[in-house]
Amino acid sequence: MTTASVSLGTSVSSQSRFMQLAMAALLGIFVVGFVGFSHLDAVHNAAHDYRHSMAFPCH
Amino acid sequence: MNLFRNVVFIAAIAGLVAGVVLACLQAYATVPLILKAEVYEKAGGGHQHDHAATTDNNTMSSAAPATNAMSSAAPAPAESAAPAEEGWAPADGFERFAFNVVANIVTGIGFALILVAVSEFAGGIGNWRQGVFWGLAGFAVFTLAPGLGLPPELPAMPAAELLPRQIWWTATAVATAAGLGLIAFRKSLPLAILAVALIVAPHIVGAPQPESFETPIPEGLHHQFVVAVTVTDLVFWLVLGAAVGVVRGRFTGTATSLRDSFA
Numbered sequence: 104m105t106t107a108s109v110s111l112g113t114s115v116s117s118q119s120r121f122m123q124l125a126m127a128a129l130l131g132i133f134v135v136g137f138v139g140f141s142h143l144d145a146v147h148n149a150a151h152d153y154r155h156s157m158a159f160p161c162h
Numbered sequence: 163m164n165l166f167r168n169v170v171f172i173a174a175i176a177g178l179v180a181g182v183v184l185a186c187l188q189a190y191a192t193v194p195l196i197l198k199a200e201v202y203e204k205a206g207g208g209h210q211h212d213h214a215a216t217t218d219n220n221t222m223s224s225a226a227p228a229t230n231a232m233s234s235a236a237p238a239p240a241e242s243a244a245p246a247e248e249g250w251a252p253a254d255g256f257e258r259f260a261f262n263v264v265a266n267i268v269t270g271i272g273f274a275l276i277l278v279a280v281s282e283f284a285g286g287i288g289n290w291r292q293g294v295f296w297g298l299a300g301f302a303v304f305t306l307a308p309g310l311g312l313p314p315e316l317p318a319m320p321a322a323e324l325l326p327r328q329i330w331w332t333a334t335a336v337a338t339a340a341g342l343g344l345i346a347f348r349k350s351l352p353l354a355i356l357a358v359a360l361i362v363a364p365h366i367v368g369a370p371q372p373e374s375f376e377t378p379i380p381e382g383l384h385h386q387f388v389v390a391v392t393v394t395d396l397v398f399w400l401v402l403g404a405a406v407g408v409v410r411g412r413f414t415g416t417a418t419s420l421r422d423s424f425a
Contacts, residue, residue: 119165120165123165123169124165124166124169124279124282124283127166127169127173127275127279128275128279128280130170130272130275131173131271131272131273131274131275131277131279132272132276133272134268134271134275135272135273135276138265138268138269138272139269140332144250145251148249149264150261151251152188152192152258152262152265153262153269154265155192155196155314155315155316155317155391156184156192156193156196156314156395157304157305157391157395158305158309158312158314158315158391158392159331160312160321160327160328160331161315161321161324162321162324
């Protein structure tokens with residue numbers, strides 16, 4: 104985790120690298136959380152079959 | 163922000179591929195079973211879509227059955243034309259299928275973002291074979307471990323209140339991921355023991371269970387559904403991991419620096 108760390112071909116400082124990866128992971132968690140866990144009725148109904156098929160807690 | 167952009171780019175392609183594959187598998191394997199279960203759901207009047215009804219004297223329970231009964235029943239075409247309305251649901255048939263495909267792709271990209279970001283911390287997924295193993299880990303974290311306590315459920319099946327289950331599901335996924343990470347990336351026996359404890363702990367605590375397991379759904383149908391969900395999710399994760407490995411390999415293989423290739 105030095106400044107020379109090569110990740111996806113780009114060399115970035117370890118702090119910036121951590122922040123960017125953490126942001127990407129958070130974005131992913133947000134997306135999955137919204138589609139799979141949102142309590143909004145419309146979102147639930149739209150993704151209903153998907154939620155059941157991914158074994159997300161549903162209803 | 164090059165790294166972030168590249169992660170998003172790789173996740174978008176891999177998630178799109180795996181999401182489309184999963185949507186196709188679901189159309190044949192899981193959705194027909196859900197539709198079958200909905201026949202039982204509608205037939206057994208008492209068992210509405212709303213499993214929160216199992217929680218008595220809840221303030222929600224007076225209002226919820228009304229709205230959920232509407233949403234679970236096949237919506238009238240006029241209803242489905244107003245997407246912003248509460249209780250809206252896609253119309254059966256193509257619209258419902260299309261929304262399922264969209265949900266698959268969107269969450270496929272979401273899972274891919276998590277997978278790519280986490281794997282970059284460990285040096286990145288170098289090729290499709292490494293990707294398959296990362297995919298197996300994803301399957302264990304997001305399907306296998308939560309599915310032990312909260313098996314895939316069909317509509318009309320009894321379940322505990324939604325929020326505690328979602329909390330248990332999330333906590334189990336996080337604990338399992340942490341445990342697998344400790345085993346894979348820390349060469350230390352005490353940490354490996356801690357990892358096993360982390361993986362086992364959610365199941366000792368136990369998932370929130372319904373008060374009664376009575377359901378109009380035949381046991382055979384549910385079993386079929388559990389198998390279908392588990393197998394389709396396994397394929398999804400293997401494809402997702404492999405796709406990340408291939409796409410990432412293309413980028414790091416064709417240019418020494420992604421910054422150069424995209425700038």
